[in-house]
Amino acid sequence: MMSTTAKRAYNFNAGPSALPLAALQKAQAQLLDFQGAGMSILEMSHRGKEYEAVHNQAIALLRELLAIPEDYEVLFLQGGASLQFAMVPMNFLPAGKRAAYVMTGVWSEKAYAEAKQLGEVYEAASSKSDKHNRIPSFDELKFDADAAYLHITSNNTIYGTQWRDFPDTGAVPLIADMSSDILSRPFDVSKFSLIYAGAQKNLGPAGVTVVIIKRDFLATANPNIPTMLRYGTFAKENSLYNTPPTFGIYLMGLVLEWIKEQGGLAAITRRNEEKAALIYDAIDASNGFYRGHAVPADRSRMNITFRLANEELEKKFLAEAKQAGFVGLAGHRSVGGCRASAYNAVPVEACQALKALMLKFQQENS
Ligand code: PMP
Numbered sequence: 343m344m345s346t347t348a349k350r351a352y353n354f355n356a357g358p359s360a361l362p363l364a365a366l367q368k369a370q371a372q373l374l375d376f377q378g379a380g381m382s383i384l385e386m387s388h389r390g391k392e393y394e395a396v397h398n399q400a401i402a403l404l405r406e407l408l409a410i411p412e413d414y415e416v417l418f419l420q421g422g423a424s425l426q427f428a429m430v431p432m433n434f435l436p437a438g439k440r441a442a443y444v445m446t447g448v449w450s451e452k453a454y455a456e457a458k459q460l461g462e463v464y465e466a467a468s469s470k471s472d473k474h475n476r477i478p479s480f481d482e483l484k485f486d487a488d489a490a491y492l493h494i495t496s497n498n499t500i501y502g503t504q505w506r507d508f509p510d511t512g513a514v515p516l517i518a519d520m521s522s523d524i525l526s527r528p529f530d531v532s533k534f535s536l537i538y539a540g541a542q543k544n545l546g547p548a549g550v551t552v553v554i555i556k557r558d559f560l561a562t563a564n565p566n567i568p569t570m571l572r573y574g575t576f577a578k579e580n581s582l583y584n585t586p587p588t589f590g591i592y593l594m595g596l597v598l599e600w601i602k603e604q605g606g607l608a609a610i611t612r613r614n615e616e617k618a619a620l621i622y623d624a625i626d627a628s629n630g631f632y633r634g635h636a637v638p639a640d641r642s643r644m645n646i647t648f649r650l651a652n653e654e655l656e657k658k659f660l661a662e663a664k665q666a667g668f669v670g671l672a673g674h675r676s677v678g679g680c681r682a683s684a685y686n687a688v689p690v691e692a693c694q695a696l697k698a699l700m701l702k703f704q705q706e707n708s
Pocket residue numbers: 357421422423424425449495497498499519520521522540541
């Protein structure tokens with residue numbers, strides 16, 4: 343039976359996270375019999391025509407929604423964004439060159455540490471001394487004209503900061519981890535040589551990593567590494583060199599269809615801004631009862647991080663939120679506090695409900 347009336351939680355999980363109800367319902371309807379094949383997409387060959395169409399449609403939709411230029415490849419990999427921390431330097435950090443990293447939080451630190459295992463790296467800028475509550479300005483970025491690349495993290499899932507705009511890095515290839523804000527807003531892909539993102543926030547379920555890579559940059563990759571760690575392997579075979587995560591790619595296709603139906607990234611951005619504003623308004627109007635972590639100019643529209651006066655009050659808030667049907671509002675285990683992740687698929691109503699809860703809790707506890 344189709345459970346269209348299923349009670350859906352107010353899901354603010356940081357990832358894996360909320361998926362669009364319409365995409366889940368479509369997958370549910372097609373699960374036992376995909377387009378009359380007498381089996382689900384999970385049970386089909388990745389070399390068959392049904393899966394091939396699903397695969398190519400997901401690539402085409404990503405190209406369309408992000409306006410990806412023709413001279414870029416779109417790849418589907420596995421190993422999460424974490425494997426990209428190693429694949430990027432394996433492919434693009436040759437001996438004798440140095441790669442620059444902008445340190446804006448835990449994930450950029452992990453990317454940096456992995457690259458350090460493989461070659462020479464340095465910090466182009468860091469927000470560490472400010473507890474990663476901001477994004478360094480373009481003027482602060484210090485990197486050599488012959489750097490192998492400059493690596494940034496477009497949205498900091500844990501601290502709740504987000505780059506508003508991206509720097510022009512001239513001849514230095516710009517690489518971004520966009521795991522937690524890809525497809526949340528339009529941006530100029532042509533500024534980047536490589537973009538990667540784990541799917542499990544805005545794109546679909548865990549298990550797929552999307553890579554968008556410029557062809558002339560790809561041509562400079564180190565060929566002397568294992569087959570599965572070369573971007574070229576996947577580019578040459580349309581990401582079908584080996585068995586791809588077929589169900590994840592299928593579900594991502596459904597999520598991309600949903601984004602298109604919503605009006606594409608222009609509409610999604612407006613909605614994300616509206617959603618984040620609801621919660622930031624509750625913070626800003628609270629006279630310090632709620633304290634946002636990020637400086638206002640660099641606030642993330644995806645991960646809204648805040649604290650209450652003390653841990654005891656935070657615990658009480660989280661317990662009441664849980665009671666009221668909210669999920670995922672505890673901050674990352676490394677920083678504590680509270681975090682509301684309002685990715686694309688989180689409905690406006692969930693953010694309105696959270697705002698109402700925050701106001702009520704403040705009234706009752708101040
Ligand atoms: N980068 C960012 C910005 C993330 O938020 C995460 C996961 N939350 C990762 C990388 C790691 O991703 P994965 O678990 O897919 O390896």
